[in-house]
Amino acid sequence: MHRVTALIRPPQSTFELGCAAQVFGIERTGLPTRYTFNVCTERPGQVATQAGYDMLVTDGLDALDRADTVIVPGWLPADDPPSPAVVQALRRAHSRGTRVVSICSGAFALAHAGLLDGRRATTHWALVDKLAARLPGVLLDPDVLYVDHGDVATSAGAGAGIDLCMHLVRSDQGAWYAAHIARTMVMPPHREGGQLQYAAPPHPAQIDGTLAPLLEWVTGRLGEPVTIESMAAHAGLSPRTLTRRFVDQLGTSPGQWLLAQRIATARDLLESSDLPLDAVARRVGLSSATNLRRRFLNALGTTPGAYRRAFRARPR
Secondary structure: OEEEEEEEOOOEOHHHHHHHHHHHOOOOOOOOOOEEEEEEEOOOEEEEEOOOOEEEEOEOHHHHHHOOEEEEEOOOOOOOOOOHHHHHHHHHHHHOOOEEEEEHHHHHHHHHOOOOOOOEEOOOHHHHHHHHHHOOOOEEOOOOOEEEOOOEEEEOOOOHHHHHHHHHHHHHHOHHHHHHHHHHOOOOOOOOOOHHHHOOOOOOOOOOOOOHHHHHHHHOOOOOOOOHHHHHHHHOOOHHHHHHHHHHHHOOOHHHHHHHHHHHHHHHHHHHOOOOHHHHHHHOOOOOHHHHHHHHHHHHOOOHHHHHHHHOOOOO
16 A cells, blocks of 8 residues: 655645645546545644635644655745755655655645756746746746656646646556546546646736837737848848847847737637648748648647647637
8 A cells, every 4th residue: 555645734725635635546447546645734633725615634744654655736926945854754755765755835845845956847837937936946947737757756736736746646656557547537547748838928028119110010910921121121120139139138139029929819819710730831921831830849748639628719
């Protein structure tokens, strides 16, 4: 029997905890029980949740010493480092061979414990910059749904915790066992792509008036063969000067900015229309469905077709 223990703290996100509990803590008809699941906290007793109710947790940090897998299902506020007692408990569990796992913001706790130093990891896309700034020793990958090193694993935001837990079950018990759990949860055993497809398209950067007219001109002509040279000519600048101003004001090159606008517009068309992929590609200036697929896959880690199936807004 594999013992899974979730380490929680107030205010606990009930969804992240529920991801782990639903995969590891439910007995299912027709499936042999291979896991036990329990919850612990640094100070046993009532633990406040973000859902407006308290949980009664009776186990303390010593429960981690009996676990085969420790899961940190979120760590909020993410700015608050774990106490020395929590850090020592996580390090002690890891050093004796326990698998240590985080869901969403739980990566902050693992990073503070030094378990992610020099290692690839992920967290919610909206927290990547904060984690990188506070703990630069972590090699963050903002695109993937999860990263598994065997002894340490991290997931992207919230729902990606289910993806990681299902992956761990597949690794422990095999594909058949994981597929059975997925069917009872009415979800796919594996999702396509990474988490960047779920991130909101970036808002335009705050800029002064120098580039604003040019950016407006370009976004109205994405279906046309706009080039850096034509952008520079419209702005009355040399291509070199234009590039320098883009880097200074937007932090990117004209070509990268233009591609990002085309991808963002393609996402909108895939969500809101039934246009064929060739038509979407032409409307955003990517010439063909083949080029759209290649650019989309490079940018978001998924295909236009998979993205449309996931996000198409269907009328009632």
